[in-house]
Every structure is written in C-alpha cells, then in structure tokens.
Amino acid sequence: MPNKKTIDEKTVKHVARLSRINLSKEEVSLYQRQLADILGYINKLNELDTKDTLPTSHPLGNLKNVFRKDTVKKSLSAEDVLKNAPARKDDFFKVPKIIE
Amino acid sequence: MQIKPYLDRIDAVNKKLNAIIYLPGFVGLEGSRPTKPGKVITIKDNICVKDEPTTCGSKILEGFKPPYDATVIKKLKEAGFVLMGKSNMDEFAFGSSCETSCYGPTRNPWDLERIPGGSSGGSAASVAAGIVPMALGSDTGGSIRQPASLCGIVGMKPTYGRVSRYGLIAFASSLDQIGPLTRNVSDSAMLLNVISGHDEMDSTSLDLPVPDFTKSLVNDVKKIKIGIPKEYFPEGGMDKEVKKAITKSKDTLIALGAEPVEISLPHTEYAVSCYYIIAPAEASSNLARFDGDQYGLRKHAKNMVDMHMNTRTAGFGSEAKRRILLGTYSLSSGYYEAYYLKAMKARTKIKHDFSDAFKLCDVILTPTTPTPAFKIGEKIDDPLSMYLSDIFTIPANLAGIPGISIPCGFTEAGLPIGLQLLAKPFDEEALIRVAYTFEQNTDFHKRKPNI
Numbered sequence: 001m002p003n004k005k006t007i008d009e010k011t012v013k014h015v016a017r018l019s020r021i022n023l024s025k026e027e028v029s030l031y032q033r034q035l036a037d038i039l040g041y042i043n044k045l046n047e048l049d050t051k052d053t054l055p056t057s058h059p060l061g062n063l064k065n066v067f068r069k070d071t072v073k074k075s076l077s078a079e080d081v082l083k084n085a086p087a088r089k090d091d092f093f094k095v096p097k098i099i100e
Numbered sequence: 101m102q103i104k105p106y107l108d109r110i111d112a113v114n115k116k117l118n119a120i121i122y123l124p125g126f127v128g129l130e131g132s133r134p135t136k137p138g139k140v141i142t143i144k145d146n147i148c149v150k151d152e153p154t155t156c157g158s159k160i161l162e163g164f165k166p167p168y169d170a171t172v173i174k175k176l177k178e179a180g181f182v183l184m185g186k187s188n189m190d191e192f193a194f195g196s197s198c199e200t201s202c203y204g205p206t207r208n209p210w211d212l213e214r215i216p217g218g219s220s221g222g223s224a225a226s227v228a229a230g231i232v233p234m235a236l237g238s239d240t241g242g243s244i245r246q247p248a249s250l251c252g253i254v255g256m257k258p259t260y261g262r263v264s265r266y267g268l269i270a271f272a273s274s275l276d277q278i279g280p281l282t283r284n285v286s287d288s289a290m291l292l293n294v295i296s297g298h299d300e301m302d303s304t305s306l307d308l309p310v311p312d313f314t315k316s317l318v319n320d321v322k323k324i325k326i327g328i329p330k331e332y333f334p335e336g337g338m339d340k341e342v343k344k345a346i347t348k349s350k351d352t353l354i355a356l357g358a359e360p361v362e363i364s365l366p367h368t369e370y371a372v373s374c375y376y377i378i379a380p381a382e383a384s385s386n387l388a389r390f391d392g393d394q395y396g397l398r399k400h401a402k403n404m405v406d407m408h409m410n411t412r413t414a415g416f417g418s419e420a421k422r423r424i425l426l427g428t429y430s431l432s433s434g435y436y437e438a439y440y441l442k443a444m445k446a447r448t449k450i451k452h453d454f455s456d457a458f459k460l461c462d463v464i465l466t467p468t469t470p471t472p473a474f475k476i477g478e479k480i481d482d483p484l485s486m487y488l489s490d491i492f493t494i495p496a497n498l499a500g501i502p503g504i505s506i507p508c509g510f511t512e513a514g515l516p517i518g519l520q521l522l523a524k525p526f527d528e529e530a531l532i533r534v535a536y537t538f539e540q541n542t543d544f545h546k547r548k549p550n551i
Contacts, residue, residue, distance in 0.1 A: 012425065015425050015429045016425060019384065019425060020409050021412050021424065021425070022409050022410070022413040023421075035425060035429070041376075042373040043373075045442050045446050047370075048370060048445075048446055048449065053448050054445070055441055055444030055445050055448065056445075056447040056448040056451055058274055059260045059451065059500025060500045080168075081167060084163070084394065085394060086394075086396075093394050095404055095407065096403050096407050097402065097403050
C-alpha cells in the first residue's frame with residue numbers, strides 16, 4: 001500500500017477530473033492534506049495478513065442470480081420519467097453537445 | 101385523532117431543531133384529515149416519496165420529486181400511516197453529526213448546542229422532541245443507531261436485506277439498510293413488522309419469511325447469553341460516564357437472569373479503515389449518476405463534460421466531494437488491489453469475528469458510541485476524528501448483522517447514553533427481546549428533553 005506521501009496534489013487533481021469535479025487551488029491543498037491523513041490511518045490494514053483470505057463483497061454471501069419471468073409489466077410513463085428533466089425535447093432528455 | 105396537534109408541535113419546536121425540512125403536500129387539509137393514534141411518521145430525506153421533494157440534503161437534487169414511492173413508503177401508506185414530512189440528514193448520509201446537510205445542521209433536543217448524531221439526525225431529533233412517535237432512517241455505518249443513542253431513543257438496524265431498499269437513494273449498496281427510530285422497543289417491533297419482507301424490486305432483499313416481531317416483546321432474559329467483547333471497552337478513548345452506564349446496564353441484565361460471556365472480536369480495530377475504503381468506493385460509483393442529465397440541478401455549459409463538471413462542482417457539498425475523491429482514488433488504476441481488495445479481505449475477517457462470537461453467545465452488548473453528543477462544529481473540520489466516532493457501529497454493517505441502540509443512561513450534564521445490542525443475521529427477535537426486557541426494568545426511555 002502506498003505511504004501517505006504518495007497522495008500529492010497532482011493525484012488529487014487527477015482523481016477530481018475522474019470524478020467530474022472542479023477543485024479550486026485551496027480545495028486541492030485542503031483535500032490533499034485531509035486525504036493523506038485519512039489514508040495514513042487506513043494504512044493500518046497493512047498489518048493484517050490476508051494472504052489466504054477471500055474477499056467479501058456481499059455481507060451475507062447468500063445471493064444467487066435473481067431472475068424474473070420475461071413478461072411485460074406496467075412501468076412508469078414517459079411523462080412521469082421526464083417530469084424531472086432539466087431539459088427535454090419530445091420524449092427525450094436534452095443535453096449539451098457530446099461531440100464538438 | 102387529528103393531524104393538527106402534530107403540526108402545532110412542529111411549529112413550536114422545528115425552528116429550534118431544523119429536524120424537518122419539508123412538510124408534505126397535505127398541509128392545509130389538516131383540520132379535516134383524521135389519522136390513527138400513533139401512526140404518524142417522519143421520513144429521512146433519502147427515501148423516495150412520490151411527488152414530494154426528496155433531496156438527500158443535497159443541492160444536487162434540488163427540485164427533484166420522485167415519480168414513484170419507495171417500497172417502505174408504499175407499505176406505510178397501505179398500513180394507514182400519515183407521513184409527517186421529510187427529515188434532515190447529512191448530505192447523502194455522509195456524516196455522523198447532521199451538519200453536512202445543505203439545509204443547515206439539525207440540533208439535539210437535549211442540548212441545542214450539540215449535534216443530534218447522524219446521518220439520520222433529523223429523524224432522531226423529530227422523535228426525541230415529541231414531534232412524531234416514530235421515524236424511518238437508514239444505516240450504512242451507524243446512521244440509525246448513533247443518532248438514536250445521542251438523542252435518547254430506540255434505533256434499529258435490521259439484518260442486511262431484511263427491508264427492501266427500492267426507492268432508498270443508494271450510498272453504499274453492500275452496507276445500506278432502512279430501519280425504525282422510535283421512542284420505545286414496542287413501536288420498533290411494530291414498525292419493523294410493517295416495513296420488512298422480500299421485494300422483487302430489490303434483488304438483495306431476503307427471500308425469507310418475516311416473523312411477527314411483536315411476539316418477541318417478552319419481559320424475560322433468563323439464560324440468554326450476553327457476549328461482552330473486550331475490544332469495545334478500550335482503556336482511554338472512551339467517555340467515563342458512557343463506560344459506567346454500559347457496565348451498569350450489563351449488571352442490570354445479569355440481575356434479570358442473563359448470563360454474561362466474555363468474548364473477543366479481535367479485528368475490531370480494523371473496522372473503521374475497512375469501512376472508509378468500502379463505503380466511499382461504493383458511494384463514488386453510486387453518485388456518478390448525479391450529473392445534471394436527467395433530474396435535479398443542472399449548471400449549463402456548451403459541452404456535456406463541462407456541464408457534468410459544473411453541475412457536480414456546484415451541487416455536492418465538501419464532505420460529499422471528499423468521499424467521492426477518496427472512493428475514486430481507492431478504485432482507480434494502480435490502487436484497487438492495495439485498497440479496495442485489501443478492505444474486502446479485512447471485511448471477511450471482521451465477519452468471521454462475529455460468526456465465531458455467536459457460537460458462544462446469543463447477543464453482544466456494547467456501547468453505541470464512545471462519547472455522548474459532541475458540540476456543533478467540534479469535529480466538522482477534522483474528518484478523521486468524525487469518522488472515528490462511528491467505531492462501535494461500523495462493524496455490524498460490514499458483517500450485515502442486525503443491531504439496536506436503546507437508552508441506558510444520562511451523563512451528569514443530562515445527555516443521553518445508548519446501549520448497543522447485536523445479534524446474528526436474521527435474529528432481530530433476540531435483540532427485541534433483550535431490549536424490551538431492559539426497557540421494562542428501567543426508566544431511561546421515559547425521560548424527555550425540555551424543549
């Protein structure tokens with residue numbers, strides 16, 4: 001596990017970009033400090049020997065694939081679905097250009 | 101029974117508490133609308149109620165009104181409940197103090213200078229202040245039990261999957277669970293009866309029969325084995341008055357016939373680290389959907405990526421951003437194995453601690469929180485110290501087991517102290533029985549805040 005120094009401002013900016021969040025200069029420095037603190041604490045997990053341990057992704061481990069019958073059921077109307085749309089055109093969500 | 105007395109109580113105290121952030125659409129009809137005594141409830145603002153504002157305490161869901169009811173809301177409506185508003189919460193349930201809501205902090209009815217706990221702080225404060233007899237909350241790392249403890253009420257986190265999460269806005273999908281906050285254990289059992297059960301709209305909900313939980317309201321703990329984990333009574337790091345109250349509670353149960361068993365949960369010290377990888381990782385993924393395309397806030401820009409950036413930058417508060425950054429980091433290329441995979445393995449060890457312990461005992465007794473309610477502002481600039489305040493509640497979420505917090509004492513300054521009981525998966529009945537017996541033989545749940 002990387003030590004706490006490896007989360008530098010460059011990494012914070014990179015992760016912010018991946019997260020689709022703009023950070024001000026002050027925020028980059030604040031989050032760099034706070035995330036380094038938190039990751040420093042989290043590094044405690046390195047003490048644990050997990051060589052032979054399987055990961056848990058679901059707490060009870062009792063899940064099977066859940067299927068339903070392939071039958072048509074009533075669902076929300078297009079009007080209900082589009083009611084919250086910030087912008088719409090006909091029966092579609094309208095968004096800015098994706099490709100310039 | 102009319103709704104008006106409830107609305108009058110909201111008028112009298114909500115300005116001081118900021119527990120309820122929206123009143124439902126029926127306001128104005130109050131004079132004529134009758135309701136059944138006691139069947140009045142507040143709903144945490146991350147649970148979808150059809151055509152009512154549902155914002156998770158976040159600017160990014162400004163103006164959002166769900167086009168459908170969450171399954172728990174459908175069940176409450178069918179059972180004749182009146183929904184008395186949406187309660188305040190930490191933004192997207194990220195917090196232990198109810199201070200990160202975009203609607204401002206909720207205050208603790210026992211001391212207005214202090215936090216009510218979080219993230220279901222508005223739900224807990226509305227029950228403790230006598231606005232409503234019960235509320236729904238959600239618990240990802242303690243968000244029902246911790247505010248229940250700090251507000252002197254009963255808070256139950258059922259087994260993972262016991263209650264459908266269809267319509268609960270997801271925070272961390274392998275941890276989240278909806279549950280009741282109530283003034284007493286009987287109401288908790290009654291409300292759990294209403295909301296539990298399999299739901300085809302939530303593929304993680306348990307396909308198991310639901311017992312009648314009110315049948316476990318039995319005033320008898322003879323021969324019940326109560327596990328006392330030494331890791332939950334650390335030297336230092338724990339308030340003396342809390343420790344004293346928990347020890348006294350243990351003695352009360354022993355005097356009533358319960359059998360104490362010393363147990364060990366050796367990986368407890370790794371739970372907070374494990375949780376603060378897994379929960380933010382899942383949250384960063386779940387919160388990717390808030391981008392201004394389909395609902396909520398949109399901040400315009402000429403192209404789509406800039407619109408998403410502007411929307412998310414303006415819409416999320418600072419704790420939400422911190423958790424998204426942390427989660428994205430631990431899932432990102434080069435760090436996944438070191439953090440996320442490592443945490444999932446640590447989670448296995450924590451889970452095994454509990455399965456081993458439950459071979460020796462029926463329920464586990466611990467403090468719900470290491471301290472009573474802290475002051476507003478005390479931890480808000482120090483995220484790590486805020487995270488560490490959930491040290492006793494987080495392990496149950498990682499293991500998927502049920503837990504309940506019940507009132508068990510007060511500090512000299514008059515702040516409530518909570519006792520946490522944990523049981524094996526699907527055994528909420530054991531929790532209800534022990535909690536009910538404790539309640540019937542003590543007076544802590546009868547004391548009310550002077551507000």
